[in-house]
Amino acid sequence: MDDPTRDDPTATVSASVTGGLRQRLRWTPDGAVHDGPRRYLLMRPDVLMGVLRRLPEAARAQALAAFADSVADNGVDSIRAYFRQVGEDPSALLATTAAAAADLGWGAWRFEPGRARLGLVVEGSPFAVGHGPADAPVCAPIAGMLRAVASVSTGIEVDVTETRCVACGAARCEFEARWAAC
Numbered sequence: 798m799d800d801p802t803r804d805d806p807t808a809t810v811s812a813s814v815t816g817g818l819r820q821r822l823r824w825t826p827d828g829a830v831h832d833g834p835r836r837y838l839l840m841r842p843d844v845l846m847g848v849l850r851r852l853p854e855a856a857r858a859q860a861l862a863a864f865a866d867s868v869a870d871n872g873v874d875s876i877r878a879y880f881r882q883v884g885e886d887p888s889a890l891l892a893t894t895a896a897a898a899a900d901l902g903w904g905a906w907r908f909e910p911g912r913a914r915l916g917l918v919v920e921g922s923p924f925a926v927g928h929g930p931a932d933a934p935v936c937a938p939i940a941g942m943l944r945a946v947a948s949v950s951t952g953i954e955v956d957v958t959e960t961r962c963v964a965c966g967a968a969r970c971e972f973e974a975r976w977a978a979c
């Protein structure tokens with residue numbers, strides 16, 4: 798069924814800024830979980846990431862890249878609307894994003910803004926925990942969300958790299974968005 802608010806991110810996100818996501822989630826009798834018009838899914842991280850573990854290495858890399866792209870593409874409208882709601886204040890956008898991440902069980906996020914970069918440190922990434930030991934970083938969904946946040950707050954497309962990952966033996970996952978300084 799068409800959702801009339803789907804193309805109006807301002808309508809769907811305004812409540813996100815005024816209250817915590819955790820308080821807004823609603824379980825409906827049809828077996829769905831909603832934040833307003835947006836449906837969510839609760840899933841064990843080991844089940845989700847077990848899909849990737851079962852893929853050959855090349856396919857796993859492709860799947861992770863697609864995962865990052867999907868999160869960035871689907872999340873950017875919401876991030877853009879958050880940004881407008883907080884008066885285009887980058888610090889407020891980062892605080893709102895970190896709070897929403899925690900409410901979704903995506904770990905404890907700490908942004909580290911810098912010149913021509915935006916760092917992100919994540920403790921307890923469910924993607925790393927769910928995947929288990931790996932030869933390359935696996936937290937592509939977080940990288941995708943950082944790409945959306947950095948692109949919206951800077952107004953330019955940015956590249957994001959996960960520079961350290963718990964799945965590779967690091968103590969925490971670290972990400973970096975970089976763009977050209979001018």
Ligand SMILES: [Zn+2]
Binds near residue numbers: 922934936964
């Ligand atoms: Zn990671």
